[in-house]
Amino acid sequence: MKKIFAVALIIFSALVVEAQCQEKYIDLHLHLDGAITPGIAKELAALQNITLPVSNDQELEKLLTLPEDSQNLNDFLKCFEFPLSLLQTPEGLRAAVRLVANEIQSQGVIYAEFHYAPQLHTQKGMTQEDAVKAALEGLKDSKLKANLILCLMRGSDNDAENYQTLELARKYLVKDGGVVGLDLAGAESLYPTQNYEAIFTKAREYKIPFTIHAGEDDGPESIRAALSFGANRIAHGVRAYEDPEVVELIKNSGVSLGLCPTSNRMTNAVPDMLKYPLMDYFYKGIKVTINTDDPAIEGTTLHEEFEYLKHEFGLKDSQKFIMLENSIEAAFTTDEVKEWLRREIF
Numbered sequence: 007m008k009k010i011f012a013v014a015l016i017i018f019s020a021l022v023v024e025a026q027c028q029e030k031y032i033d034l035h036l037h038l039d040g041a042i043t044p045g046i047a048k049e050l051a052a053l054q055n056i057t058l059p060v061s062n063d064q065e066l067e068k069l070l071t072l073p074e075d076s077q078n079l080n081d082f083l084k085c086f087e088f089p090l091s092l093l094q095t096p097e098g099l100r101a102a103v104r105l106v107a108n109e110i111q112s113q114g115v116i117y118a119e120f121h122y123a124p125q126l127h128t129q130k131g132m133t134q135e136d137a138v139k140a141a142l143e144g145l146k147d148s149k150l151k152a153n154l155i156l157c158l159m160r161g162s163d164n165d166a167e168n169y170q171t172l173e174l175a176r177k178y179l180v181k182d183g184g185v186v187g188l189d190l191a192g193a194e195s196l197y198p199t200q201n202y203e204a205i206f207t208k209a210r211e212y213k214i215p216f217t218i219h220a221g222e223d224d225g226p227e228s229i230r231a232a233l234s235f236g237a238n239r240i241a242h243g244v245r246a247y248e249d250p251e252v253v254e255l256i257k258n259s260g261v262s263l264g265l266c267p268t269s270n271r272m273t274n275a276v277p278d279m280l281k282y283p284l285m286d287y288f289y290k291g292i293k294v295t296i297n298t299d300d301p302a303i304e305g306t307t308l309h310e311e312f313e314y315l316k317h318e319f320g321l322k323d324s325q326k327f328i329m330l331e332n333s334i335e336a337a338f339t340t341d342e343v344k345e346w347l348r349r350e351i352f
């Protein structure tokens with residue numbers, strides 16, 4: 007009897023593993039510097055002859071992940087300092103794109119858009135353009151279907167750098183297989199979205215698709231501003247519920263919200279995860295998509311994000327597939343790639 011039970015258990019475990027392997031995901035909101043796992047960090051350090059600032063794996067893990075008791079988005083932004091130090095040479099950046107692509111591909115991701123800010127990769131003499139070229143090489147080295155989104159950074163003294171990023175996005179813009187759009191990231195409540203109207207007016211003139219981090223650390227007015235600039239997508243938008251008018255505005259615009267449950271929990275973007283508004287937005291007809299944001303810093307994967315929603319909010323498979331279809335529709339890629347994604351997933 008014991009033997010039959012053991013065999014049944016093995017078969018059941020194999021089926022579970024197979025089911026997990028078969029699941030296919032899309033990540034439209036993943037930051038390269040937030041996806042550097044301890045394993046990737048070690049490879050990048052070895053490649054560039056960089057001595058790690060810690061002596062064991064446990065300390066390395068601590069250096070690369072956000073503590074559970076983090077207070078806010080600014081604490082969170084500090085976690086990027088070490089991974090960024092490994093992404094300051096063309097070899098490092100190129101290898102990081104390949105390694106992160108391989109890592110998420112092994113977790114079931116079949117299409118991703120890597121967000122990164124070229125201006126944060128110039129500490130050792132790379133120009134922003136070098137940083138774009140290096141990441142493009144990294145894409146070519148990987149088998150994952152992926153694109154790049156260049157982030158503008160919120161700040162008080164980096165206007166020139168942001169405009170340079172804008173011009174690079176214009177220069178390298180393609181429909182697929184390279185730079186496909188812009189984003190605005192950084193400390194949202196310190197540097198409000200409203201300050202960035204002029205640069206996104208230019209982006210619109212240049213016909214560059216863009217997403218904006220809004221309604222994460224700052225409130226609904228940030229989302230309202232992003233929509234008024236013509237954002238094609240909102241990254242997060244989780245705090246829209248604070249103004250029902252903004253919720254209605256998002257719904258009527260058809261713009262998708264790229265939610266990242268673990269990230270939203272860890273940065274305290276919502277005070278109570280039991281009231282996480284994702285399913286409310288979904289039932290209202292808003293096009294929500296599920297993403298990881300910074301999978302290494304938060305220690306998550308897309309599989310885990312969907313499992314969390316299933317267990318905490320009763321997400322059904324049919325609803326999950328609607329969210330994946332939302333991701334396909336919102337992706338900055340060609341209709342051909344979108345059709346391929348539909349064939350792969352449904």
Ligand SMILES: [Zn+2]
Binds near residue numbers: 191219
């Ligand atoms: Zn983000």
